[in-house]
Amino acid sequence: MLKIRRLRAGYGPVNVLFDVDLEASAGMCVGVLGPNGAGKTTLLRAISGFLRPSAGEVELEGHPITRCPPHEIVRRGLSQVLQGRQVLGPMSVRDNLLLGGHLTFARAGRASVTEALEEVYGLFPILKERAALQAGSLSGGEQQMLAIGRALMSRPRVLLLDEPSMGLAPLIVEQILDVLRTIKATGMTMLLIEQNPDFAFGLADRCCVLDSGHVIVAGETDALRDNAQMASLYLGSAH
Numbered sequence: 427m428l429k430i431r432r433l434r435a436g437y438g439p440v441n442v443l444f445d446v447d448l449e450a451s452a453g454m455c456v457g458v459l460g461p462n463g464a465g466k467t468t469l470l471r472a473i474s475g476f477l478r479p480s481a482g483e484v485e486l487e488g489h490p491i492t493r494c495p496p497h498e499i500v501r502r503g504l505s506q507v508l509q510g511r512q513v514l515g516p517m518s519v520r521d522n523l524l525l526g527g528h529l530t531f532a533r534a535g536r537a538s539v540t541e542a543l544e545e546v547y548g549l550f551p552i553l554k555e556r557a558a559l560q561a562g563s564l565s566g567g568e569q570q571m572l573a574i575g576r577a578l579m580s581r582p583r584v585l586l587l588d589e590p591s592m593g594l595a596p597l598i599v600e601q602i603l604d605v606l607r608t609i610k611a612t613g614m615t616m617l618l619i620e621q622n623p624d625f626a627f628g629l630a631d632r633c634c635v636l637d638s639g640h641v642i643v644a645g646e647t648d649a650l651r652d653n654a655q656m657a658s659l660y661l662g663s664a665h
Contacts, residue, residue: 427452427615428473428504428584433482435472441480442468444639448617450584450632455616457630457647459623465639466619467509470586473617474506475499486584501529505582509589509619511573515562519553522561522572526579539579546575549605567598574605584615591625603628627651 428450436442442465450456460466471477473484475496484492491499505526513522523546527539547554550571556564561572570590577585590606591599599622606629610616620626626633627647634644643650 427454427487428617429483429485429488430469430473431483431485433469433472433479433484435468435477435479435482437468437477442639443472443479445482446636446639446641448634448641450615450617452583452615453610453613454632455610455618455630457618457620457626457633458636459620459626459633460636461621463638464636466636467588468639469636470506470588470617470619474504474586497529500580500582503581503583504586505577505580505584506586507573507577507588507590509592511566511569513561513564513569513572513576515560517561518558519561519564519572520557522576523553523579526576529580538581542579542581546578549578549608550575567594567601570594570598570602571605574602578609582614584617585609587616587618589619589621591620591622599625 430446430448433446434441434443446469448456458466458469468477472479475491475494475498479492482492483490486499486502486504489502491502494502514525523543524539527542552568553571553575556568561569564572574590590602594602603625610629618626618630630647632645633647633650635642
């Protein structure tokens with residue numbers, strides 16, 4: 427469903443990612459772990475079209491998207507939940523969600539947008555209760571729910587998640603994790619960026635560790651959960 431081959435990307439003369447290889451089959455969640463500065467967000471920006479890679483390829487369902495603009499990548503079935511939620515605070519909850527569905531409206535019409543909206547409300551009933559409120563008035567956990575719901579409004583087949591547990595209370599983290607498991611059970615393919623290994627291990631089928639722009643270790647989640655080498659690499663004590 428999503429294939430990344432020898433991807434290199436950075437900012438100006440500074441390279442951040444070095445020959446990254448990743449692959450997520452249909453319905454699979456792949457977790458990418460690593461400390462701050464490892465290149466995790468840069469990886470997502472390169473996949474979703476906000477950053478042009480200097481080398482390598484990104485394929486979505488067998489078709490190259492490396493040089494596509496972000497709106498075209500969304501149109502092709504990939505959507506991203508941004509780090510830090512980044513909801514539009516002055517707009518209502520409902521309008522934030524409808525904004526995420528504008529390509530769905532253009533492609534499939536009003537009925538499809540209404541259906542997508544009801545699906546999001548089914549996943550996050552609190553958003554329906556808060557629909558008329560300004561998004562900026564929501565709690566951090568509710569804003570994260572809104573950010574996920576907004577990404578789902580485009581009816582993606584692949585969902586990129588950039589640290590969805592960041593800054594949230596443990597109880598809210600569990601709620602978010604439960605909803606993502608529900609979404610994954612529908613067949614959604616996911617690429618999950620996380621610093622919290624427990625969150626990643628609770629959702630991902632496979633995980634890898636990104637360190638200084640390199641994939642250092644990768645494998646099935648069950649095999650990596652108690653892997654001493656992975657723990658050492660993740661904590662930055664070995665290379």
